[in-house]
Amino acid sequence: MSWLWIFLLADSLVGSRYVWKGLTPASSGFCAEVVIEYADRILLFAWQESTGVNQWVTVEKIQVDRSDVPKVYRLCRKRGLLGQKVRIVLSTLTKSGPKSILYEGYPWGEPPPPPVITLETGKPSLLHIGFPVAGKYVLRAFNRFGEEIFTIPIDLSEPQELTFTIPSVLRGAFLIQLYNIVLQKVVAEKVLII
Numbered sequence: 376m377s378w379l380w381i382f383l384l385a386d387s388l389v390g391s392r393y394v395w396k397g398l399t400p401a402s403s404g405f406c407a408e409v410v411i412e413y414a415d416r417i418l419l420f421a422w423q424e425s426t427g428v429n430q431w432v433t434v435e436k437i438q439v440d441r442s443d444v445p446k447v448y449r450l451c452r453k454r455g456l457l458g459q460k461v462r463i464v465l466s467t468l469t470k471s472g473p474k475s476i477l478y479e480g481y482p483w484g485e486p487p488p489p490p491v492i493t494l495e496t497g498k499p500s501l502l503h504i505g506f507p508v509a510g511k512y513v514l515r516a517f518n519r520f521g522e523e524i525f526t527i528p529i530d531l532s533e534p535q536e537l538t539f540t541i542p543s544v545l546r547g548a549f550l551i552q553l554y555n556i557v558l559q560k561v562v563a564e565k566v567l568i569i
Contacts, residue, residue: 388475390415393465395477396447405482406451407463414441417468422450425460439465458486458558490553492565500541500569504553509533511556519548541569 396408409420418439423431435450450463461482466474487508495501504514512529524545529537546569553563 388418388465388467388473391418391465393475398463398478398480398482401451404451404453404455406449407478408447408449409463409465409477410445410447411439412445414439414444417441419464419466419468420448420450421464421466422452423462423464424455425462431462455483456558457484459483486558487562490563492551492553492563494541494565494567494569496569499543502539502541502551502567503536504539504563505536506531507534512562513554513556514539515552515554517550517552524549545569 391411392413394410394412396410398405398407407420407422411418411420418441419436420439421433421436423433426432435452437448437450439446439448452461455461458481460480462479463477464474465477466472487510490507490512491505493503493505495503506512506529509531512531514525514527514529516524518524527539549567549569551565551567552561554560555562
């Protein structure tokens with residue numbers, strides 16, 4: 376049982392006392408606020424944004440001076456992208472040191488549902504893509520060697536379903552990817568065998 380206690384201590388900010396006030400709307404975005412009541416070391420109060428699965432970049436930070444507490448610390452950010460994951464962290468100065476995640480979520484809204492890609496085989500084969508939200512996309516197809524077969528830009532002002540005719544000369548296995556320009560990532564992909 377002692378190993379569990381050591382693990383819990385290593386993952387907390389022992390020697391610090393704080394009150395998380397939350398994430399609140401501001402005039403052009405959101406503000407994160409924490410009250411540091413006591414700290415026996417220098418801390419960082421940071422706003423981080425996701426750059427991938429379990430990858431974070433610090434976009435704003437405040438160094439907490441242990442000699443200047445109790446004090447309210449506040450980080451504010453202007454409006455971000457829909458689907459941008461954010462976390463607010465209170466940590467020690469070292470990257471591998473203990474930290475406390477005060478908030479993790481989507482302050483500007485959950486990511487939109489992904490488009491749905493289906494294939495209707497026949498003569499000709501039809502590629503159907505259902506877009507649940509408007510946006511700017513790029514549709515790409517790659518053959519089994521990774522060579523790009525075609526690229527189609529798509530600009531939608533409203534949710535809709537689009538149908539594309541697959542030329543009869545295209546046969547085999549293909550990877551279809553749909554890239555969202557605003558989110559700057561692939562939002563849907565499917566392997567098709569024609």
